[in-house]
Amino acid sequence: MHTLRSWWALFVREYLEHRIAFLWFPLGVVALLALSGISALSLRRIESIDGFILPEALKVFEIGYLVLLVLWLAYLAVALFFYFGDAFSADRRNNAMFFWKSMPVSDLKVLASKYFAGSFVFPGIIFAIAMVTGLMFYLMVNVAAYVVPGFALLDPLSALTSFVQISLFGIVYFLLALLWYAPFLAWVGGLSTIFGRWSLPLAFVIPGLLAVIENISLFGNGPRGGYIWQYLALRWDFAFDEADYTLLVFDARPFSALNFINRLVADIDWPQMGVGLVFAAAIIWLASEYRRRRIT
């Protein structure tokens, strides 16, 4: 029981330390979106879309919600990059190492809590906010139906179904993407344990240098760009290809989470996913061993 409370406390600590990036700023964005939506409708600026051939209201809502999820995922990616580049060395920078070392929690547990907070807690918050913006967009589409001639009112049941389906797909996509990029996030965090915020450029510079050294060593006899570059390029791409994304947006049928989750699961290189997770776990352990030997 106390172990659970201890994990909870460490997650809360991460939340309190980083709530500006993962709660207050996104809520500020939500407020701005709400304001711009209200102003667009109240000032009737939305009438300027008269000239466009609009798909039916449900599709507008689905595409809009998907775009919102993509934008929130992009925000999450940037925020997490900076989080991992900072959080793993924050105790050193804040002169708090002695305090945390006086607590009955291991360095591995502290770093693991940071990793799990970054990989699940903060994305969970961002996803919840993304869902709120989805609901806001639903309201906007409905109001727009009154303003724009020929734009049909959104059927609440269909909209709710689409909302649930897209949210479900979004959760799976967020989760699998975070697992796929886990080795990169752990790599940034691991470097941060040693180099602090310099980990942000070093996360790219170190593999870049290794790739250059490899190319120089092989005199260009390896594959194009070298083995390291090829592998990193493979790891950088996650699941869906262009055709999948096109279908995601332009499929005339109502959104089906199962359909796209199946495609997603089929497209993922699962052995590489496993290799990446083992790499991430190894990096976190090595970082914790480094931290165990540091007091400042």
Next chain:
Amino acid sequence: MTNPIVSVRGLKKQFGRTEILHGIDFDIPAGRIYGLIGHNGAGKTTTLNAMLGLTSYEGSVQVLGEDPYKHRARLMKDVAFISDVASLPRFLKVRELFQMLSDIHPNFSGDKALKFLEGTEVKLGALIGNLSKGMLAQLHLAVVLAIDAKLLVLDEPTLGLDITYRKRFYRRILEDYMTAERTLLITTHQVDEIEFMLSDIMFIRDGELLLHMPMEAVPARFTQLIAQPDKADAARALKPVFAETRFGQTVFVFDGADHAALEALGTVTTPTLSDLFVALMSRDTGVK
């Protein structure tokens, strides 16, 4: 005899090629208040860090029967320490800190911490980063005193604090915390301020333990003599460990000398801790 709380054998520590600790041995029994005293760079903090599992070492260190470097997290359930009062998480409010500690530390009591904060200016809603150094010290003290620990280690806990805070700090430890089951190990440069509370002293110099004894044994072993002007040479012949001239008087410190013989040469007293520190730790003993 019960097992000691701390048992150290052959403790060595190297930084690069420099050996900081040269094989220290000591035991700390339960219920005692120890002062670990030495110059800057003598090895006090390194010794404490080894005991707290904060650094690797050669030799054997057992704290409450555990190897601190291997099992620091487990050990910290029963050991509390302050190494730097400015190390509390600055982004938390005091209330949030207490809640977090209640969840993380099985032996922390939020109610006790609140009680220890009574009479201070530290407010529950205050952001830790906004507290003054004195308030931080009070808060950190309240935190460690609210932990039901068997061993409390304080490494220069009052560094940079004014005399009022320092006195209050030590008084609270003595009045509100120390019981027969608890052991306190403290290092500080202000040895005069902790002398009244110590039960044992350890002097460390250049990585070696120079002295380790109970305070009550000090008067029987060490004597300070303010020699009459014409008796200084006679006193010097009794082989003092330290001699110096203060305001025209020659002051000697003897280790194991005959009190009766010394009384014939001047005024005999027991050296204070700071006198003893100066006498034993000075590289120039002044006796030649």
